[in-house]
Amino acid sequence: MPNINTGGVRAFSAPGKALLAGGYLVLEPKYGSYVVALSSRMHAVVRRVEAPKASPSSFVVNVRSSQFNGDEWEYELEASTNYQPIQQGLSKNPFIEKVLLTVFNYFQPDLTEQENISIEIYSDPGYHSQAETKVKSNGVKSFLFHSKSIVDVPKTGLGSSAGLVTVLVTAFISCFKPDLDVSSYDGMRLIHNLAQVAHCQAQGKIGSGFDVAAAVYGSITYNRFEPSLIEQLPDTSSSEYHSSLVSLIDKTDWKIKASRVSLPPRLRLIMGDVNNGSETTKLVAKVSEWYKAHYPVSLEIYNTIDNANTRFVDSLRELTVLCDKDTPAYEALIETINDKGREVHPLLQKIITSVNVIRENFRTITKQSGADIEPEVQTALLDAATDLPGVLTGIVPGAGGYDAICLITTDSCNIANETNHDPAFSTVNWLDLSQQDLGIIEEKPNNYENLS
Template identity: 55%
Template sequence: MVNRAFSAPGKALLVGGYLVLDPQYRSYVVALSSRMHAVVSQAAPCDEKSFKVTIKSSQFNSDEWNYMIAGEAPFEVRELDGRKNPFAEKVVEVIMNYCQPSPTETGDILVEVYSDPGYHSVGTSMLKRNSYKEFRFHDETITKVPKTGLGSSAGLVTVLVSALLSIFKPSLNVRAEKDLVTIHNLSQVAHCQAQGKVGSGFDVAAAVFGSIMYQRFDPELINNLPAANSIHYAQALRKLVDETDWKFEHENITLPPGFRLIMGDVNNGSETTKLVAKVKAWYDLNYPRSLDIYQKINEGNVSFIEGIGKLASFSKESPSEYNCMLQSLNSGADFETYDIIKQIRQAVDQVRAKFRLITDESGADIEPPVQTQLLDQSLNLKGVLTGMVPGAGGFDAISLIVTDNSDIPSQTRNDGKFSSVTWLNLRQQNTGVKEEIPEHYDKFT
């Protein structure tokens, strides 16, 4: 009986929304402490001509998907009960065609999936614990529970890829760069195919590598793959994953000392694909003016990234003055005497202003008025450096960069302006996918 476990972090794309789709632009992605988890086990082979892969999520009304694997590449992946889960299905299909197991030598596989509380709105869920972990269990199926926008699909795909790959590649080591790149490439293919399009990939990259400065790969790498039912698919997939240089950047980063990220869930998720489609239509219709607007957004993005770098340098070069700056932020004093803080705030203001313009003109709710009001009010709280609607925007959670000593929940308690916000217990996490201890997922009560 094989038994291994893996987890991968959620993410917040602080700057780079929409521009991240173009390989020329940099983005800043913070990995978060809320993680997706997968525990995999395999029964002994029984010399049958097929085997079953079961993916189970007991957190969500006992959701379960059963895939029968038979034959040889290209593998036919069929869900026995007709239940749809495109992300799970594509991971199974990609892994089978990459690893090409022999059904007669492969026992049934069970993957149990868990997600940390930050991924979904609390609702009427019940918190259950054991000595090591705690998860929220919901009465509804996973499709009916609102998401907070932390990248649950990217995290799910990454841990499923890691778990299934570990069955067919027992030497898999998620601390080795070569194996991480393999997990990344397989996860990007599965995630893009499940979405029906090639996305920017920043969410999968953060799930694999942690907090990163990211520039995307060429989408044609995945677009040029043969259809999954083609006899050439498995060979082309292996060549793409193992032999091709994807030429994407994933430089590890961290927020400056004394700062952390806090997310505020407004319990009303958004459909990123619809937002992206509206923005693309607006961009094409308004070109080249839209390019000028994107360049202004990029200037703000670059200024933000440079400002964060200056803060990190400031903390090392003048630690006492740096601590004074943090205290000024915490007290709500005139912290704008610090040019670095002014630079970061002005950079984010510039980005937000242009996205509000695109919101007005495209009909895509990147920063809708209710989020504008919430962010502007948040900037008046003690200890807040800046804030934004991360990623593609919309009605997902807002992100604030705050000092370690700030207490945002206490400041906003009983304040009607924040009555719709649930502050999520999150922190930055620099580690991407990592191996866990299987026994830590036993018996939640």
């Protein structure tokens, strides 16, 4: 979509994610994964501010997240210090800082000629706990306003930082490259590469990047880049930083694979929030220890999971093909999910068995590694959920743990009604979310005005 620039103001949004297949394996470039982009989005509205400058060379970026008790971050930047953001005031936000550092070093703008930049962030309800919130709406968009700062509000694990980094990177690119088209291949590639660098720098580690990839490209099958691409960047204060960064962003083949996917028609993704406090880093460390200690059996287990992941993704694709070719047969197949007594179609059986193989092997890793990927409470929840009419299959998303469960259901399944009076589900909070195809999109800035 072309630029929807209203009086110099532009707005963008990027989705949250759930990793349905490929947890842990996706850390290695050779293994594919299946990432679903979610309808919970992070938004940024960016404008130039004509406020008088303290001096011709002073340049200020102000980022507000009013939803979180009026959170606000301000930075001064200078070209002479490689655009190291100087935090004004007490609030720290490493994600905003590293986005500034990365995007400004990439563009090397002449700040004496630039007006200050101001950004307002909005986040959809799915990312955070909804306790103690007030809704503000303008009839087009609604957001929850919290009584606490961002750092004190519990997360649900949909990837708020990847969404934040992606929309912020996009917002700043739009300032220095006004012809940015976020639906173009080149636009997405630039956003993706800059966002991966900034996100890794802010996290102080190089994860697989599937969350940033989904925020940019939407629902995808994804293979990661080699971590060495980012590791080999020189220190950000070095005189070579700009040229190395430009070469990495524009002239290097990252060899990622990101192909758009979509859940088959009439199937939905349901996320159930169970608990907070996932410790992905600790889980990853334990699994990596286990992998080394149990090699080569661990490799066999990974390959078995990978085969099952591929079968899972293939059968979802085959379902979409069947729907296109023979809609009545497809409708009948969907009804067999709603009516658990009926015979299961081989394609559905393929999905169910592949997910069972994935779960079984992650339970083996759970036992041997001490990393609670699918702990017993989650097994009980998933087994109970997959017995319900309308539920095709279910899995612990991402790194697993006690955080959440993910179900694939038919569009007529009302999971909240099904589980309402069942004590087995008393710990589950069903999130109001759906799968989305698109990643980063441009929004109309006036859709964010007059929230009350």
